[in-house]
Amino acid sequence: MSRRLLDQVLDDLAVESARLETLLVDLPEAGWRTPTPAPGWDVATQIAHLAWTDEAAHAAATDEARWDDLVVEALADPDHAVDRTALAAGTAGPSVLLTRWRSARATLAETLRTYPTGQKMPWYGPPMSATSMATARFMETWAHSMDVHDALGAEPEVTDRIRHVAHLGVRTRDWAFSVHGLESPSEEFHVRLTAPSGDAWTWGPDGAAQTVTGPAYDFCLLVTQRIHRDDTALVATGGEATTWLGIAQAFAGPPGGGRSPRHD
Numbered sequence: 001m002s003r004r005l006l007d008q009v010l011d012d013l014a015v016e017s018a019r020l021e022t023l024l025v026d027l028p029e030a031g032w033r034t035p036t037p038a039p040g041w042d043v044a045t046q047i048a049h050l051a052w053t054d055e056a057a058h059a060a061a062t063d064e065a066r067w068d069d070l071v072v073e074a075l076a077d078p079d080h081a082v083d084r085t086a087l088a089a090g091t092a093g094p095s096v097l098l099t100r101w102r103s104a105r106a107t108l109a110e111t112l113r114t115y116p117t118g119q120k121m122p123w124y125g126p127p128m129s130a131t132s133m134a135t136a137r138f139m140e141t142w143a144h145s146m147d148v149h150d151a152l153g154a155e156p157e158v159t160d161r162i163r164h165v166a167h168l169g170v171r172t173r174d175w176a177f178s179v180h181g182l183e184s185p186s187e188e189f190h191v192r193l194t195a196p197s198g199d200a201w202t203w204g205p206d207g208a209a210q211t212v213t214g215p216a217y218d219f220c221l222l223v224t225q226r227i228h229r230d231d232t233a234l235v236a237t238g239g240e241a242t243t244w245l246g247i248a249q250a251f252a253g254p255p256g257g258g259r260s261p262r263h264d
Contacts, residue, residue: 002117002131009134010109012161016138017105020145023154024098032094036151037226037259041086043151046144047097048089049082053140054104057133060121061111067122074124078254108137125175125252138164139250143224158196162220166193169223169250170203176249185210185240193219210238212245223250228261 024032024047032044041049059066074081090097115121115130128136142165149156170191174184190208193201193216201216212219214234221227222234222245229245236242249256 002129006112006131006134009131009138009164010112012164013105013134013138013141014109016141016145016161019157020141020148021098021102023148023152024094027094027152029094031152032097034151036147038147040083041147042090043148044092044094044097045086045090046148047101048092049086050141050144051097051101051104052085052089054101054108054137057121057123057137058104058108058111060123061108061115061130061133071122071124082253105137109134123252135164135168136251139168139224142220143226143251146221146224146226158217160195160197160199162216163195163201165220165224165250166201166216167203169219169248172223172250173244173248176244176247179249179253179255180247182243182247185244189238189241189244191219210236210241212236212241223248225249225251225256225258228259230261 024043027043033042035042036046038046056067056070059070077084089100092100112130112134118129120127120129121133123133123136138161142162146156148154173189177184187210188204188208189210189212190204190206191202191212193212193214195201195216212234214232218227218232218234222229222232225248232245234245236245247255
């Protein structure tokens with residue numbers, strides 16, 4: 001069962017990555033320098049970051065010495081290490097960036113497919129199984145793809161593949177509380193989301209005091225901090241659930257800055 005789930009996540013990740021690549025493969029150099037919603041990041045920076053993170057994940061799974069070096073680099077400047085690395089790598093030309101990203105994601109996928117079942121690899125947050133890492137890579141690829149689509153004025157494809165993002169968003173609830181210095185809730189929340197297909201996705205017990213309901217797409221944008229809470233149709237019941245939607249964060253690292261509310 002766990003191996004089938006891993007294969008499904010990796011297959012969906014490959015599709016999501018390929019869709020993003022089709023947006024980029026014929027993009028002229030000027031298009032790669034288009035600013036994205038992430039402050040200071042252009043399209044090239046987004047792809048450089050995806051490639052670097054795939055390489056880092058591969059090191060975490062296979063190369064203890066290289067992984068230790070990456071941790072030391074991150075600890076030396078925890079607030080700026082991600083920006084510095086991505087901005088430096090993003091100065092490369094489009095063909096170089098595409099080649100690097102293709103190689104990095106293919107190598108990581110192969111590594112995760114053969115990673116020992118039950119074993120966990122280190123990461124910047126909690127240690128991860130191969131399936132958890134694949135899910136995290138899907139989440140981040142999808143989130144940065146949203147930024148690229150936004151920058152280029154392209155309409156993203158919204159599919160039920162985002163269930164991986166939603167699942168990770170729910171499972172990282174306590175992480176979001178902890179990185180904000182807050183005590184984690186003692187009880188599970190009930191989360192009920194409407195998938196793009198119209199299906200209902202649920203987590204947690206029926207009858208829970210704290211609940212979150214609404215569109216899965218909005219939830220995924222929120223937990224990847226691609227939208228402000230006020231610009232979603234999500235409904236929270238209970239104080240802790242309301243707090244969560246204000247700090248939700250499905251990615252590792254320090255608290256993200258999120259997005260400002262839209263002004264229509």
